[in-house]
Amino acid sequence: MSDSLHLIDFHRNCFTITADGNGEHKTFLIPSNNGKEPNKVRLFCSCSKKGYARCENAQKLQEIYTSCFKETGHLSPTNDFEKSFFYLLIEPVTRFLTDSVFSIKVIQSENQVTVINQQKREFFRYYSAEDDCERLISRISPAALSRFTLMNMAAEFVLSEQERTLLALGHKTGRQVIEDGFWYRLAYHCYREYDVKDCRIEPVIDKNSGAFSLHLSIAGKLKLSADIPPPAVPFILQVLMNNKMADGLQVNKDETELYFRIWKKENEVCIGPVVKGIKDSPVDIDSRFIYGSYLYIPEYNRYFVLSYPSLKLAATGLCTVRKVKKEEFSSFLEKEEERLSFESQSGSEGTVALDLFANSQARGFGRVLHPVxxxxxxxxxxxxxxxxxxxxxxxxxxxxxxxxxxxxxxxxxxxxxxxxxxxxxxxxxxxxxxxxxxxxxxxxxxxxxxxxxxxxxxxxxxxxxxxxxxxxxxxxxxxxxxxEFKPLKSIEPFKGLKCTLREYQKLSVQWLFFLYDNHFGGLLCDEMGLGKTIQIITFLLGIREQRSFEGAFLVVCPTSVISHWEKLLKMFTPSLKVMIYHTSGRESLLNESYDLLLTSYGILRNDYLKLAGINFDVAVFDEVHQLKNKETLSFQAAVGINARMKIGLTGTPVQNRVSDLKSLFDLVLPGLLGRESIQDEQYLNLLEQGNTVETHRLKRMISPFIMRRLKETVLKELPEKIEDIRSCKLSDEQQLIYNAAVKERGGSIIEQLKSSDSPIPYMHIFALFSFLKQVCDHPALAAGKPEAYELYSSGKWDLFTELLDESLESGQKVVVFSQFVGMVEIIGHYLQKRGVGYVSLTGSSKKRERIIQRFAEDNQCRVFVGSLMAGGVGIDLVAGSVVIHYDRWWNFAREDQATDRVHRIGQKSVVQVFKLMTEGTLEEQVDRVIERKRSLSQQTLVEDSPDTLKIFSREELVELLSGSTEFAN
Ligand SMILES: [Zn+2]
Structure with a gap:
């Protein structure tokens, strides 16, 4: 029976019988109605004109069909075949290789058949010299009467309508292409010839070429070997495992990532793929052993499954050892950064598919295992x-x-x-x-x-x-x-210093010496109130006493603070010989001897050529932030000054504005930030665009040369309240008005006071004093035109705006008091114009509560301006930490009460109190007289009236008037 079974073949559900020798009968059988009625079949034969009943071939075919297929229930043999192990095993290959029967070459030798593909590569071997070998050859041979040819003809009976139409147009469906192929026929042959139970199937890898082949043996005898295209390998191994045909096959369950190792070799650098093998030790991999997503590692005789991203990576050609020339290594890495970065596994299959098109922006070298x-x-x-x-x-x-x-x-x-x-x-x-x-x-x-x-x-x-x-x-x-920022030579105590420095001030003096000894410059940027001026003059005194000092010191400051400098120098370092270089006819002063030349920026611009000709030892630029614009004449004049060391002072937190800093450092430490390759403008652009590396580098470069402390950080060393009397000078305009008033009205009053018989003219004196104080404050106030303040000039006003700006820049809220309502108005106009949020409070203000609340709670409200009478009592202004008394009251108690609105329970910062005073005027005289009467002045004088003057004796009033007259002249 089994012999006769070998005579027939089938294609889909059309059966055929091996033709007779001369091809007279080519016979086909198709079960009717899909085999549901077993006795009904349709028969065709090439001899059909004689009628099938007379064709022996047809009868034989029907007989074998009936006895074998019908009875064993194989009504649809193709269905059975396509579910069989052999079909499942070989099907994956057909996805990658078609190897048409028409393109292969079959070579037969004594007991072996070899098949060669179109590329002339041998890929299949069959070891047998028996009948089955003949049948195999017949099934894969397109010769005239071969089994293949008959099956091909059978195919024509069972084409679908669609296939028939396509074929008429010259097309084949994918199924037809596969059915015509070698691999399909091979699977069919195995299905027909072998029982799976008898077979042993073994995957074999050639250690040299990496070629993967399947060996099939029966009873220990090798029957066939077929080379499998690498991408089909994972599917085939899967089929073997699913069917428990994979003895000794080891596949790691977890997915593996592809990594790289980099090493030098002579003049080349190699980049080779590795995986983390057992215990994470890197194992070199060989692209010859990559089969689709499976990677075979011979050392372990084990397969690893690559993750999807690694698989994608392997597909880009990085899975073989790449060699680059040493000098090209860096650019190679840079180019490959995206691929060598670690892209983590995508989630579901859906996202995997999408991911193929994703434009990844990955960065880094997470896939490089070694070196780090x-x-x-x-x-x-x-x-x-x-x-x-x-x-x-x-x-x-x-x-x-x-x-x-x-x-x-x-x-x-x-x-x-x-x-x-x-x-x-x-x-x-x-x-x-x-x-x-x-x-x-x-x-x-x-x-x-x-x-x-x-x-x-x-x-x-x-x-x-x-x-x-x-x-x-x-x-x-x-x-x-x-x-460590230590001076080169130690510093001894300063003999000529008439005050005691706080610890943080000593620290900065030491730092200044360090800069000086090493030929550096720097910026001292302590917050206002920490005594920058004292630190600098102590340092200058120290240089004078303890270093071989060459040339004098130069201090340049805004006109409004010249008096302040002068006062502190006189008070704390009287041994320094100070020359004020600020008046007309000053030129000759340069020929005299002096230790320190004090001047203003205005004079620096005017007398630039003269000053540039002098070799100074140290040049100090106060309020140096005013020089941040390099285009200005002031900046250029400052740069032109010759000095061993230049120091800038400012309380403004310039370090937050790197581009400003750049110009300031170009002044005090030229060359530090100079860059040869980058034009200044480009460099500044980099900084302004917030380039973090450059900004960081710049900040680091300058950090040794900049010192800034905040009141907060040195709080322990500070009293809770710092009082500072800031003096200024009258402007030329003020001086004229002041002198005229004293001359016209003061003379007769003095006459009257000197004759002890006459009553003291308190009313007249009070009116004159009041007028003179207004002139000191602001000529616009004396003229009764607060809104036109910009048309007048005032030394005190300049000093005030300087202090106000500095306080606001450092983020503090400011409280300003004046005894004149008109002055409160002027300040209000000014703040409004500058766009600074403020509130003002005078005797005529309504809704006092709301005004005070706004100052306390609104961050945008930066300034409180009040008249001393209205704002000085009964309210709480602890949001402020700077108090400016624009003018002096007749007694201290009143001033202190006002200050205490700010410096009281609830205040968390050090309170900085400034009292402004104009030198050479009544203000200074009153201060001096009151100082003597301190105990008296403790009495609270509620009203601002001529009675206030009764605390002064006749002689004191003469002194007040004549003193100021004297100064005024
Ligand atoms: Zn026939």
Missing amino acids: FIESFDRIELKLIDMVEKDCILSVSYCAGNLAVSLAEIIDQKKKKNRFILTDNGIIDLASEKISSALIMAKGLKGGEITLSKAALLQLRGTSLSTRIHGEEKLVSRIREML
Whole structure:
């Protein structure tokens, strides 16, 4: 029976019988009605004209069909075949290879059949010399009467309508193409010839070529071997496992990621793929052993399944060892950054499909296992070679663990625009923010040695990396002291200093000495109220006493604060010989001897050429933020001054505005921030666009040369209330009005006072005093035109606006008192024009509560302006921390009461109190007389009236009037 079974073949549900020798009968059988009625079949034969009943071939076919297929229930044999193990095993190959029967070549030798594909590559071997071998050859041969040909003809009986139409147009469906193929026929052959239970199927990998083949053997005898295209391998292994045909096959369940390893080889750098094998140790992989998503590792005789992203990566050609020339390595890495970054596994299959088209923006080198990427250093090693006046010559190495790279190398690579440096212990990424900001700027480079200015060396402090210094002991200790901001020579106590400095003030004086000794300049930016002026004059006195001082000091400040400087210099450092260079006819003063020349920015601009011809030792620029615009004449004049050291003073927090800082440093420490390769403007643009690396670098560069303390941070050293009497001078205009009033009205009053018989004319004196005080405040006030304040000039006004600006810039709220309602109005007009939020309170104000509440709660309300009578009692102004008394009251008690509106329970900051006073006027005289009568003045005088004057004796009133007359002249 089984022999006769071998005579027939089927295609879909059309049966055929192996033709007779001459091809007279080509016979086909199709079960009727899909085999539901077993006895009804349709028969066709090429001899059909004689009638099927007479065709022996047809009868034989029907007989075998009936006895074998019908009875065994194989009514639809193709269905059975396409569910069979062999079909499932071989089907995956047909997805990747068609190998049409018409394109292959079959070579038969004594007991072996070999099949060669169109590319002339042998891919199939069959080891048998028996009948089954004949049948195989017949099934895969398109020869005239072969089984293949008959089955092909059978196919024509069972085409669907659609297939028939397509075929008429010259097309085949995918199913037809597969059915015509070698692999389909091979599966069919195995299905017909072997019982799965007898077979052993074994995947075999060629260790040299990586070729994957399946071996089929029966009873220990190899029957066939077929080479499998790599992408089909995972499917085939899956079929073997599903059917428990995979003895000894090991596949890791977890997905594996593809990584890379980088190593040097002579003049090349190699990048090779690895996976984390057992215990995470990297295993080199060989692209020959990648089969679709499966990766075979011979050492472990085990398959690993690549994750989807890794698979995508492998498909881009990175799965073989790439070699690049050393000098091209950096640009190679940069180009490959996206691919070498770690892209995590996508979620569901749906997203995987979408992901194929996603434009990933991944960055980093998460897929590089070795060597590590170095994105920050942990220390800097310096080898000091020499030190000349302003420069150090050294070799600098940046280190991270075992890795060390010289600054010279880094600079060299940066010049070549290389982002990466490959060392044995890591790959340095120069673009990483931490590294980039740790780099310091070098002045010159020669044979691995670097020349750094001392100023640039101080950048090291700001890198926050620990610094180890090697070299000759003497040089090393000098550098250490410098890095610790110590002066080169110790500082002794100052003999000529008439005050005691607070600790933080001593610290800044030491810092100033450090700058001086090392030929640096700097910015002292302490918040207002911390005594910048005292610190500077102490420092200047110290230079005079303890250093070989060459040339005089120059102090340039706004006109409004000249008096303040003058007063402090006189009071605290009387041994310094001060020359005020501010009046007309001043030129001759330059020929006299002096230690310190005090002048204003106006004079600096005017007398620029004369001043530029002098060699100063130290030049101090007060309120230096006014010089931030490089285009101004003031800036250029300041730059033109010759001085060993230049210092800027400001209470404005300039360090938050890097571009302003740049110009200030160009003044006090030229060259520190100069960059040869980048034009100033471009550099500023970088900063203004918020380039963090550049901003960070700039801040670090300047940090040694800038000192700013806030009241908050030195709070412990400060009293709760700092009182400061700030003096100023009358403007020329004020002086004229003042003199005229004293002359016209003062003379007769003095006459009257001197004759003891006459009553004291309190009314007249009070009226004159009141007028003179208004002139000191603001000529617009005396003229009764508060709204036209801009048309007049006032020394006190200039000083006031200076202090107000500084306070507002430092974020504090300000409380201003004046005894004149008109002055309150002027300040109101001014604040309105400047767009500064404020409230004002005078005797005529309504809704006092609301005004006070707004100052307390509204952050935009920055200033409270009140008349002393209305605002000085019974209210709470603790939101303010700066109090300015625009003018003086007749007694201290009244002033103190007003101050206490701010300095009281609820106040959390140090309260800074400024009392403004005009030198050489009644204001100064009153101050002096009142100081003598301090106990008397403690009485509370409620009203501002001529009676107030009764606290003065006749003689004192004469002194007040004549004194001011004298000053006025
Ligand atoms: Zn026939």
